[in-house]
Amino acid sequence: MKTFDKQPIDGILGLAFPTIAVDGVTPPFFNAVEQGLVDQPIFTVFLEHVGGSPFNVNADLDQDNVYGGVYTYGGLDTTNCGPVLAYQPLSSATYYQFKVNARASTNLYSSFILILFQLDGVASNTYSSNKGWQAISDTGTSLLAAPTSIASSIAQANGATVSNSGNKIEIFFL
Structure with a gap:
């Protein structure tokens, strides 16, 4: 390639x-x-x-x-x-896609971050979803797609540089 x-x-x-x-x-x-x-x-x-x-x-x-x-x-x-701790059924047999449930922003840390990244001390108090959202776990890409507040929290907790670019943010770990 x-x-x-x-x-x-x-x-x-x-x-x-x-x-x-x-x-x-x-x-x-x-x-x-x-x-x-x-x-x-x-x-x-x-x-x-x-x-x-x-x-x-x-x-x-x-x-x-x-x-x-x-x-x-x-x-x-x-x-x-x-x-x-638990298995989550896949919602798509094309990608490793699954539903993340978050009933309130206080549950966001345990419902989203620990499932995917096991990062210590990362939480966002600004995003909440009563319906949850879809997530994809993909080891073949460096892309992390998440609500802006989640991505910003991950970046901040890891000392990354954040750049706003249109409808997405770019996070640089150098």
Whole structure:
């Protein structure tokens, strides 16, 4: 892929549903499930920031044998991710899309942030929804789509730079 030709990465690991896979190829994880190579048809993703950003020219990326996360196929990673508190059914079989319920702004921290990011001390007292909203958990993109007040709270809690641009905000972690 041209997108990755100058980056210190090889590409994106295909965890997408077969319905959106490039060229109709069966993604590796679905292939492993079909062949009975995994104990359970689930995977766990633990993301951890190590070192600098590959998009920051001043970053120290020369870190051998330093791992930035773990993918666990066929089971739960209880070492890094802790116990599963609840399962949320997917609302779309095209993406890992699910409904987030938030009855009041005081519940927002536990209803949204912990499910996706497990960030400490991030909360927003300005957004509330009686109906909830749809969210997508996607390890193949750096995009985070959220209501402006939520995205701003995440950025502020992590010392990021925020830039307003039309109907969206851009958050830079450098």
